[in-house]
Every structure is written in C-alpha cells, then in structure tokens.
Amino acid sequence: MADTEGNLVRNVAIGLAVVAVVLGGLAFVASGNDTSAPGWRGRVLPEAETEPDFTLTDTSGDPFNLIEDTTGDLTLLMFGYTNCPDICPISLGTLKAALDDLGADVANRVDMVFVTADPDRDTPERLRTYLDGYSTDFIGLRGTAEQTEQAQDLANVPRAQLEDADADGEYAVGHATQIIAYQNDGVARIVYPFGTRAEDWKIDLPRLLAGEHPSA
Amino acid sequence: MNALRSAVALTVSALCCAGCGADVEPHITASNPVVGAVPGDSAAVYVELENSGGDDALIGATCDCDAEISLHVTEDLDGISIMTGADRLDVPTGSTLELDPGGSHLMVQDLQSPLTAGSTIDITLHFERSEDLSVTVPVVPLEDLAERIEN
Incomplete structure (x- = not known):
C-alpha cells in the first residue's frame, strides 16, 4: 500500500x-x-535614429524636405518602386486599411512618405497615379540616382540594387522593405518590417501619436 | 564495416529515389491561390503546388487577364529584398512548392485594369512534365495578404 x-x-x-x-x-x-519589445508590434530599434534631413522632389515638382515639409505628428518612410508586385502593394495596402479603420483623427496626423528607388521609370506622374491607388494623402518623392542613394544612407537603410534590364527593358529593384516611424521629436525608435499586419498598425499608431516612446 | 554498409545502403536508396522521381508521372494539385487587389499594374499571384507524383517543374504561366506572367524568386539579402526572374521553379517528388508573399511568386505585369477584391482571375500553369493546370485565383484585399506572411 x-x-x-x-x-x-x-x-x-x-x-x-x-x-x-x-x-x-x-x-x-x-x-x-x-523579436519585438513587449507590447509593441513593430521592431524596436536598438538605437534611436534621427529623422534624415534630405530634400527630394514631390509629385507636383516642388522641393520637399522630409523634416520641414511633413505636417503630421508621425512620419512613416519607405523606399520602393511602382513596378513592385509583391512587397510594396502589401505594405501600402495594409497601412491604408489600418488608417481607414483608425479614422481621420489618426490618419490626418500621419504622413506616409514613399521614396522611389527607381527614379528612371517612376516619373512624377506615374508615382502620383500609383500612390493615389492607395491614398491621395500618401506623399511620393523622387530624386536623382545620387540623391536617392544619399537619402537611403541618411535613413540608415541599405541602398537599393537595380537588376540588369531584360530584352524588354524590364528590371526588378531590390530594396529595403521596412517602414521607419519618425515621431514628432524627429526621432525613430521603431520600424515596421514587411509582414506588419493591419492589426499591428492599429495597436501601435495611436500609441506613437500619443507620444509614447518605444524602448527595447 | 557497418558504416560502409550504411553508406552503401543510403547511396542505393538515394539513387532509387531519384530514379523514382523521374520515372513516375508527376501529380500536381494547386491550393490556396490568391492575388492582391492592387491598384497598380503589377501584382503577384501566390499558390501552393503539391506534387504527390514524380519530379516536375513549374516553367511558366498565362492569364486570361490580358497581362504577362513571369516566375520570380524573392530573397532577403543583407537587409534588402531582391527579386529575380526564374526560368523554372522545381516541384520535386513528394514536395510542396509554396509561393508566398515576400518569397517566390508569379508576377503579373502590365495589368490593363486594377484587380478588384471579390473578383477572380483565371490563370494556367505550365509544367515541364505535367499537363497544363487551370487555377481560378480569388482577388483579396491587400491587408489579407499580410496575414499570410510569417515573421
């Protein structure tokens, strides 16, 4: 027993x-x-990054300085190109869906800036038409090849790589896929990798706009 | 001696397996096809291709949507997403080829009109050995595709 x-x-x-x-x-x-810090859906940067002070040309043909000419309380920055079939549409479409769900009070305080990594093919008109498909509020910027490289360097992302053109003149562009979030103190503490879901944006954007600072 | 015997056995079985893959008719089924409702003129079709037969390869695709389709492989190299064209995507015996956002996909170029969520497009997949496979691809909101990405 x-x-x-x-x-x-x-x-x-x-x-x-x-x-x-x-x-x-x-x-x-x-x-x-x-890999994210508790509570934040994006990837918190190990070291905060300063908003890059670059001036490119907007889709109206006017100079646009990333710091001076953004008017919202949060600047989201991404490099991409309009012939991008995979990464860019999902990233822009998902962000737009989240902004629609969050409503104008939030959306009006967010500046989404899309810098083309393919300035040869992405004319201002093509860039504008492309972004309008997502939101007329999204800002499109374009520079020379050299300016575009400088902008990527300042934003601390790897430079885009343009493939050799095929027989039809088509080529792909390898580019950084994250969206960098600069808060209204001009500092980015968090980035959003490809694959960020609408639910993720809907949790983080109001917190960033409320002035919460992500930390690892 | 045992190690030698094991090595011989492994080699023989590997040769058998390779032989089987090439001799047996491939049998490919497509599941979970999807394409995003892109406002632009470039999109990507994602689909899973399961091969329960012998070795095969996807060598191209055509569309009823008046657009060009090409095979692409996307890889993440040193922090940038590099997309390159491919002549073929292997679908070996007993495997599933997964075309997913941020990975390999069927690139649809020069779309004449935007894809609308809720509609469908019909594509035909061409294989090295199998007969053509017709697939009806639902068009879904782009944010739904983000749900398919594994971080």
Missing part, C-alpha cells in the same frame, strides 16, 4: 515535471520567435 502510494506520488511528481518542462519549452520557443 505504502509502495502504491509512493508510486502514485512519484508518478504525479514526474507528470508535473514533464508538464513544467513542456510549458517551459513552449515559453522558450514563443519568446525566441518574438
């Missing part, structure tokens, strides 16, 4: 230990997949 009870206690103890190990393992796996 005593042996049976002892076995029972031992078995329960072993069972609990196994459950604890499994739960611990699951927690470890979950934390291993989560």
